[in-house]
Amino acid sequence: MSIDILMPALSPTMEEGTLAKWHVKQGDMVKSGDVIAEIETDKATMEVEAVDEGVVQEILVAEGTEGVKVNAPIARLSGDDAAVTIAPAPKSETKLDAGSGSAPAPSAARVATPTSDSKPDGRQRIFASPLARRIAEQKGLDLASLSGSGPHGRIVRADVEAARPGQLGAPVAAPGSPAQVASNAGVEQRRVQSLEQQGIPAGSYDLIPLDGMRKTVARRMTESFRDIPHFPLSIDLEIDALLAARTKINALLATSGGKISVNDMVIKAAAVALMQVPQANASYTPEGIAMHHHADIAMAVAVPGGLITPIIRSADTKGLAAIAAEAKDLAERARTKRLKPEEFQGGTFSISNLGMFGIKSFASIVNEPQGAILSVGVGEKRPVVRGSELAIATVMSVTLTCDHRVVDGATGARFLAAFKLLIEDPITMII
Amino acid sequence: MSDSFDVVIVGSGPGGYVTAIRAAQLGMKVAIVERELLGGICLNWGCIPTKALLKSGELYEQLDHLDDYGLAVEKRSFDFKKVVERSRKVSAQLNAGVTFLMKKHKIEVVMGVARLEKGQGAPSVVVGSRLLSAKNVIIATGARARTLPGLGLEPDGDRVWTYREALVPKSAPKTLIVIGSGAIGIEFASFFRALGAEVTVLETLPRILPVEDEEVSKAAQKAFEKRGLKFRVAANVKKLTKTKLGVAVEIEDGGRTEVLEAEVAIVAVGIVGNVEDLGLEALGVKIERTHIVTDKNGATGVPGLYAIGDVAGPPWLAHKASHEGVHCIEFIAGLTSINIESPIPGCTYSTPQIASVGLTEQQAREKGREPKVGRFPFRVNGKAIAAGETEGFVKTIFDGKTGALIGAHMIGAEVTEMIQGFALAMTLEATEADLHATVFPHPTMSEAMHEASLDAYGMVLHV
Numbered sequence: 001m002s003i004d005i006l007m008p009a010l011s012p013t014m015e016e017g018t019l020a021k022w023h024v025k026q027g028d029m030v031k032s033g034d035v036i037a038e039i040e041t042d043k044a045t046m047e048v049e050a051v052d053e054g055v056v057q058e059i060l061v062a063e064g065t066e067g068v069k070v071n072a073p074i075a076r077l078s079g080d081d082a083a084v085t086i087a088p089a090p091k092s093e094t095k096l097d098a099g100s101g102s103a104p105a106p107s108a109a110r111v112a113t114p115t116s117d118s119k120p121d122g123r124q125r126i127f128a129s130p131l132a133r134r135i136a137e138q139k140g141l142d143l144a145s146l147s148g149s150g151p152h153g154r155i156v157r158a159d160v161e162a163a164r165p166g167q168l169g170a171p172v173a174a175p176g177s178p179a180q181v182a183s184n185a186g187v188e189q190r191r192v193q194s195l196e197q198q199g200i201p202a203g204s205y206d207l208i209p210l211d212g213m214r215k216t217v218a219r220r221m222t223e224s225f226r227d228i229p230h231f232p233l234s235i236d237l238e239i240d241a242l243l244a245a246r247t248k249i250n251a252l253l254a255t256s257g258g259k260i261s262v263n264d265m266v267i268k269a270a271a272v273a274l275m276q277v278p279q280a281n282a283s284y285t286p287e288g289i290a291m292h293h294h295a296d297i298a299m300a301v302a303v304p305g306g307l308i309t310p311i312i313r314s315a316d317t318k319g320l321a322a323i324a325a326e327a328k329d330l331a332e333r334a335r336t337k338r339l340k341p342e343e344f345q346g347g348t349f350s351i352s353n354l355g356m357f358g359i360k361s362f363a364s365i366v367n368e369p370q371g372a373i374l375s376v377g378v379g380e381k382r383p384v385v386r387g388s389e390l391a392i393a394t395v396m397s398v399t400l401t402c403d404h405r406v407v408d409g410a411t412g413a414r415f416l417a418a419f420k421l422l423i424e425d426p427i428t429m430i431i
Numbered sequence: 432m433s434d435s436f437d438v439v440i441v442g443s444g445p446g447g448y449v450t451a452i453r454a455a456q457l458g459m460k461v462a463i464v465e466r467e468l469l470g471g472i473c474l475n476w477g478c479i480p481t482k483a484l485l486k487s488g489e490l491y492e493q494l495d496h497l498d499d500y501g502l503a504v505e506k507r508s509f510d511f512k513k514v515v516e517r518s519r520k521v522s523a524q525l526n527a528g529v530t531f532l533m534k535k536h537k538i539e540v541v542m543g544v545a546r547l548e549k550g551q552g553a554p555s556v557v558v559g560s561r562l563l564s565a566k567n568v569i570i571a572t573g574a575r576a577r578t579l580p581g582l583g584l585e586p587d588g589d590r591v592w593t594y595r596e597a598l599v600p601k602s603a604p605k606t607l608i609v610i611g612s613g614a615i616g617i618e619f620a621s622f623f624r625a626l627g628a629e630v631t632v633l634e635t636l637p638r639i640l641p642v643e644d645e646e647v648s649k650a651a652q653k654a655f656e657k658r659g660l661k662f663r664v665a666a667n668v669k670k671l672t673k674t675k676l677g678v679a680v681e682i683e684d685g686g687r688t689e690v691l692e693a694e695v696a697i698v699a700v701g702i703v704g705n706v707e708d709l710g711l712e713a714l715g716v717k718i719e720r721t722h723i724v725t726d727k728n729g730a731t732g733v734p735g736l737y738a739i740g741d742v743a744g745p746p747w748l749a750h751k752a753s754h755e756g757v758h759c760i761e762f763i764a765g766l767t768s769i770n771i772e773s774p775i776p777g778c779t780y781s782t783p784q785i786a787s788v789g790l791t792e793q794q795a796r797e798k799g800r801e802p803k804v805g806r807f808p809f810r811v812n813g814k815a816i817a818a819g820e821t822e823g824f825v826k827t828i829f830d831g832k833t834g835a836l837i838g839a840h841m842i843g844a845e846v847t848e849m850i851q852g853f854a855l856a857m858t859l860e861a862t863e864a865d866l867h868a869t870v871f872p873h874p875t876m877s878e879a880m881h882e883a884s885l886d887a888y889g890m891v892l893h894v
């Protein structure tokens with residue numbers, strides 16, 4: 001009896017991933033708990049452990065294959081009774097055509113498909129109601145491009161009716177007609193003309209394939225910028241007192257080896273300010289405004305090939321040293337792609353800091369479903385006017401981008417006022 | 432005894448008690464408040480005891496047709512007191528069943544009248560001297576018969592009845608006027624007719640069972656008239672007065688005034704929601720025409736306060752209340768809940784029975800669904816002929832564009848037991864192709880469901 005090893009879902013929203021590395025080869029004996037492969041998603045790399053014991057009969061998906069759908073078989077293990085004899089490889093049709101990222105297979109969100117539901121051609125069964133199938137056929141919709149809201153992720157009438165023509169995964173109309181794919185489901189599909197058609201000849205550039213992270217960043221940012229009514233609010237903060245406090249704190253921490261950064265203090269101040277102005281710590285949902293109980297601060301970390309936002313949970317309840325230690329650990333593991341899904345999913349408020357690059361001010365894109373994101377610029381000496389005198393102070397500009405559906409102008413302004421007080425008089429953070 | 436709960440449910444009808452069980456399954460600490468009997472109207476004064484009476488009536492009436500089956504009986508008779516007693520016993524048995532279920536799920540039953548007060552977060556529930564605090568409160572107080580005292584349409588416990596008095600009469604009336612031809616009016620008319628009463632049913636609208644498909648209304652009236660029931664449709668009741676012998680009902684029919692007399696009148700002119708004396712106004716709960724206004728999750732807009740079932744609006748059916756209640760509590764628990772949009776079937780347990788789900792043909796046309804309509808009469812169904820139950824038909828309505836089943840209407844023997852097949856098909860979003868592909872067992876009356884589906888596409892086999 002052989003057992004199929006399926007592509008695991010590393011997070012509830014994961015639909016596909018890259019099979020980065022095999023740790024076993026055909027004929028290897030594995031037992032439960034052995035690391036057999038590494039899977040890379042848009043956000044993280046994770047090791048896959050064997051659940052069953054047996055001999056690797058066949059590797060179905062080659063190392064380095066991208067776009068492997070969740071629950072697709074990736075290897076076959078001979079079970080107990082056949083542990084020694086390696087059965088002949090099954091017909092090649094049973095292999096998933098994993099190389100093609102656009103292969104019409106359902107997403108993990110809507111099927112937890114046992115292998116027995118795989119059709120002989122290797123395509124997985126799509127669960128959809130008869131009416132949904134009928135309407136999809138009439139509208140020329142590809143069911144594989146939709147996700148289902150019915151029981152067990154079944155695609156139902158409402159899902160198909162809600163699918164806008166723009167979401168056509170595979171429009172049936174006029175194959176071969178020029179520029180027919182005016183789809184905006186994913187950013188990569190929005191491009192109507194090729195670069196060549198736009199006057200950039202092939203061969204004049206290198207094409208880097210889109211990895212999972214790039215696709216996710218592109219999709220989420222496009223959706224957020226397009227669909228969320230957003231606006232920026234900017235304010236200047238004098239941080240001389242903050243810098244002095246930081247020096248003092250670090251001197252105290254020196255013996256224990258700890259160290260806090262300006263960014264850690266910004267995280268703490270933002271968390272405290274969110275508790276003071278809870279309306280800014282909120283999410284818009286169709287059912288109502290979700291008022292979050294804690295400030296879970298997501299901090300944008302640049303990583304090779306993109307960015308990721310690990311989260312400092314309940315930052316409002318944590319001390320500066322704890323925040324500093326956690327931020328350092330999360331950032332390090334983010335750069336080596338070793339974050340667990342629960343460490344970068346969720347969050348009630350985001351902070352993006354480009355001060356280290358000398359950026360004076362910028363406005364980030366709202367990180368849905370959070371109500372606002374704070375963009376932090378460089379702290380630099382600038383002339384300031386005190387009374388009627390010109391003076392020098394270290395000034396840092398910050399910009400709050402707000403989701404206007406939940407954070408109105410006055411709410412954002414009240415948050416920034418509270419934040420300014422905390423930053424300019426850092427002792428108030430510990431009250 | 433701690434008086435703080437995860438959820439307090441006010442009313443223990445099929446909405447309230449089912450919600451309580453589901454809440455307990457979800458690990459919540461639950462209290463349910465009841466002012467009279469566990470199980471509410473449904474199983475004490477509604478769905479269940481009427482079914483018991485109707486069964487007695489049906490059996491008795493069938494004795495009239497024994498000869499058709501080659502049987503004979505010396506002399507038929509009934510003991511009305513026993514008929515009523517049986518109905519009460521059935522209710523008592525189910526009431527004890529609900530008591531057991533509450534105990535089994537460790538749901539605290541608080542007997543008394545509930546009143547809501549502003550609390551911290553959700554409102555608090557005051558019952559007698561107890562103050563129950565809860566994270567969530569669900570109102571499931573149901574509804575009661577609508578009365579029109581201005582026209583004399585209110586129960587007097589003697590000659591003018593609502594469903595409540597009609598369930599426990601001292602004797603069966605010889606003559607009866609039923610005002611209102613909805614499911615409740617028709618069921619009582621059917622029952623008392625079965626026991627031999629002269630029954631006249633009055634309806635303001637131009638046809639009886641006005642919520643049913645027009646064809647079904649017409650067929651029902653014909654079938655009832657064959658049993659000796661009389662109907663006055665498009666007849667406005669102007670006044671009910673009591674006479675020496677019983678009641679006199681003045682009606683206006685096409686400009687002419689007429690007076691009908693009978694021993695007893697049953698008032699079945701709709702229901703009103705039980706929204707009074709709960710303290711809802713003070714909490715700012717929105718009430719429209721005696722019903723609490725809610726969103727699809729049962730939320731009233733007052734934090735932590737929900738309403739489900741009859742009190743939250745139509746259709747006024749026990750199974751709708753249970754469905755809403757389960758959805759509501761699962762929503763509160765943060766679960767992805769059952770589909771609140773599932774179609775809700777309706778049943779009338781007269782002889783013949785009537786059952787339907789989804790749109791009527793007329794509604795389908797009004798909504799521009801270009802319906803494909805199929806029909807199949809029981810008179811050519813083998814099992815129906817063998818059983819001597821050839822009255823009635825099945826009618827199916829499909830969306831002309833997509834082939835989705837959007838309505839089904841049935842009249843005939845035991846159709847109330849068959850309608851769930853169409854409800855299931857609609858819930859699963861079946862199209863004509865799926866109904867055509869389904870194998871119905873032979874010989875059953877359900878084959879008519881298959882045939883009606885085939886007929887809508889010109890593929891009927893046995894006509």
